Amino acid sequence: MIWIYAVGERPDLPLPAIAGLGGTVLESIPHGPLLAVASRHARSGFAPEADALWAHEQVVEAVMDQRAVVPMRFGTRVGDDAAAHAVLDAEREHLLEVLERVRGRVEFALRARRPSPAPAGSGRDHVRTLLGEARAAAALHDPLAAVAVEARRSDVRRAGELLRAAYLVDACDVAHFRRSVRLLEREHSDVALVCTGPWPAYSFVNV
């Protein structure tokens, strides 16, 4: 099985000196202007456990430090070299397009939560609460989206969670983005903000 971490540009550049999953040696599979960053394994896959997830992530980040990359979803793998070339060929245009979009950009993740969500009341109270939360989420999201090149909100998943979003930020705007997050933290002291990154652009590679 060949595990694929990312597809990048500049197949002429050497890969970073970093081990792949299970301590394997990283390999480059060049295909025209693209390369797949991969490793070979006798086993059929890896379970999504913390160690394996971080190992995959470290490879993508190391490659991202050198060149534009399209990160693969954890678990992306092919049977052999012929299959790797076949998918690179089939997705060539799409991958080149995405590389163009993410070049020189990084992703930040933001989650916002109210530590003490309002208790459930009447139907009218509930509607009022929902409206208030939608406004609060927009007040956090909009200023950050304005600094980002692209922004995506996903569904909130927990009680009290106001916002779960990803921002694609130009490398030259990273400091500005971080300042904006700190400013929001001060302005909205009733909300717990968690911002992580920079990440490879995982949330912006599927059109």
Add this chain to the structure above:
Amino acid sequence: MSADDVALVDLLDRLLAGGVVLGGDVRISLADVDLLDLRLRLLLRGVT
């Protein structure tokens, strides 16, 4: 939660729900992500 644990939540969101799927051989679904998320939270609370 330590900084690493906090980042792990976002890591799950990215590696298991984001990224490009080449070749259609990824057997992780969004339901798995929620399950992992839940397991992670239980782990962090020391419930498991």
